[in-house]
Amino acid sequence: MLKGLSRPAGTSPGPARRRRGVVVAAITAVAVAGIAVTSTASADALKEKSAPVHDKSLQAGLEELVKDGTLPGALMSVRNRDGRVVNYTAGVGDIRTKSKVPTDGYVRIASSTKMFTAVAALQLAGDGKLSLDDTVEKYLPGVVRGTGAGAAIDGRNMTIRQLLNHTSGMTREMPLIPDQGILPIRDRYFEARELLDAALAKAPTFAPGQDRVWMYSNAGYVLLGLVVQKAAGRPLAEVITNQVINRAGLKETYYPGPGDRDIRAPHPRGYLFAKDDKGNAVPGELVDITRFDPSIAGAAGQIIATPSDLNKFLVALQDGRLLQPRELAEMRQTVEAPGFPSGWRYGLGTIEMKLSCGVTAYGHGGDADGFQSRAAITPDGRAVTVVVTNDEAGRAEVLDFFDKALCAQK
Template identity: 80%
Template sequence: MKGSSRRAKRAAAAAGRRRGVLAAALAVVAVAGLTVTAVASEERSRPAQDRTLQAGLEALVKDGTVPGALMSVRDRNGRVTNYTAGVADIRTKSKVPTDGYVRIASTTKMFTAVAVLQLAGEGKLSLDDAVEKHLPGVVRGTGDGAAIDGRNITIRQLLNHTSGMTREMPLMPEGILPIRDRYFEARELLDAALTQAPTFAPGQERVWKYSNGGYVLLGLVAQKVAGRPLAEVITNQIINRAGLEETYYPGPGDREIRAPHPRGYLFAKDDKGNPVPGRLIDITRFDPSIAGAAGQMIATPSDVNKFLVALQEGKLIKPAQLAEMRQTVDSPGFPEGWRYGLGTIEMKLSCGITAYGHGGDADGFQSRAAITPDGRAVTIAVTNDEAGVPEVLAFFDKALCAQK
């Protein structure tokens, strides 16, 4: 695997550097009698700022409901610093791997959106095309979803969640545990979504409602227009083009996460569905096909930042498509100052800066990623998607605003 090969090379190089640093330090000791301190990181930290961010990350895991946290920060000069806190495994108490793999969940939507925008930039589709043009006869609601019709839904509306498609995921009514080993085809996910009542009826003033089903449909549009499976389109046109060696779209039947990775957890529930304090269930291994084009991908935090940089620097889509991507709409229910674009979120930060990115909540993993106009990128992930959400958001804002 490319990612594994890169990690092996990186580890070997780091080991060589550490040996060199230690040898130099020993030479100094021989002359001056100084105490030896081994350098344990590839990057040299800026002590004051790094201590602040490290302390904030450790605060997220202090009470144990979030077992582990990891973060990668790329400053505007391209310098990367990685952070970890807590434990990777509550049973063994092993350390969280630096820049380990995590499920990035709905951050996948940025990749799906870029695939669609690339096709638009190539003139193979228009964002204002009706879905019907590319998938004739496919999008017809049934039952409670009878009002859904692909002739009344555009690709742009799917991208910015104004299509009226449901937010519900009807194939997991009891959560992930009963279906953790089940594989789902994209068409199966779409057909289930088409049975659900739309947010609004055709002709009604359009409003905003987040929809995983809408992104599953976008994935089908992209692969129909491209003439190749979505996973292949994303791999060839985005992952490989941006040099993302630690990002991948899991294939059929792939329930694992590449090593190294922390384990993901969710709360045990009582008979009424309420969390049981102090009891966590390991949900690291499950089939992510239930999320498909809306949330199936896996990556390391530093690779997500590389993607954000490549996107902002015009390496993945043309300036016209990036401008379209960042045209936003009101997004009721999102944090104050956040608006949704085409597969990206505009985030007004507490320091007055605007960042663009996305977040994702897969069972066991909660992540947030964004980049500021001057190129500072932050991706944070924690290993429980049901705990500490406000605290993670507040710290994420703080990390993006730390410009010193």
């Protein structure tokens, strides 16, 4: 759960999917590694310009990711600089039935949720309902007091900004996940306060803001969610839905409600490696983990979306529909992020990524059990989201391909 970049069964029907665009499908033959590519453009755009064409080299690269079956399926959405969208798929959506990966299907975006939580906090700052340099204590008096090994944790010495950019010192551990991983607790529901209390019993990684030390902390974002909820006076899921998802016009993004363990259709199935008695991965043996309770991630990683909708979010964030210029500039003030790829730095809920082509992109990545995703946008508006259906394999290869997709010209 929330691994990878964050390191340091049935299908629910859901509401009918709504599309503004006309879908132009080009589906290849159905094989064991069934590949499908579709291109999407609005009806008006189709009248004015030719339909977007998929990039053959990117399609080949996506197919290479799933070639050995370790990553069963892959899906990607590319939003070009002119706003046209091309969707790609490769591999299989279900290793049992060998069904195709659904084009632009719903997936767990995991830690990319942090961008949404951060936007909610920055909106409140822009509205004067909180200050980024306020202490956590101001909003949650007496709540953030460490116990046991975490005795040094104190909300009076921790700011909202430090939660946003992972300099708060909160533990990097997710203490309620057992050594065996998500499987023993896949159906367990967790309250945010329960997650926080478990984290407060763990030793801090450093004193808040100490020499600008950095350590990725999912627990810090769970705490940030509680701060946002208190400052807004409404439940966090409602704040994110109304102020971020709806404001950006996202129709295929949602914050799962209490008890919601499924993913809306259509979606590929997510997998992780089977584990031996010692908790070690058994290569070649995959377990279906599509259905589980995401409350263990909360404000740090609970959201579900389609790749194209996540790109729409990135566009709305960059073009000013979600944040005023001042708040967006704050979001992109970065600190060094040891352990991340070379040239990557962390801002307020966003990652600054120096690409191989010399371009700087902004976005995030996320690894929930069963789904590994990477999403970013370049300054000129090219947005890419890549998702594969195993979060425990191929991370370097996925990152290399993601970089290539962002740098491509088509």
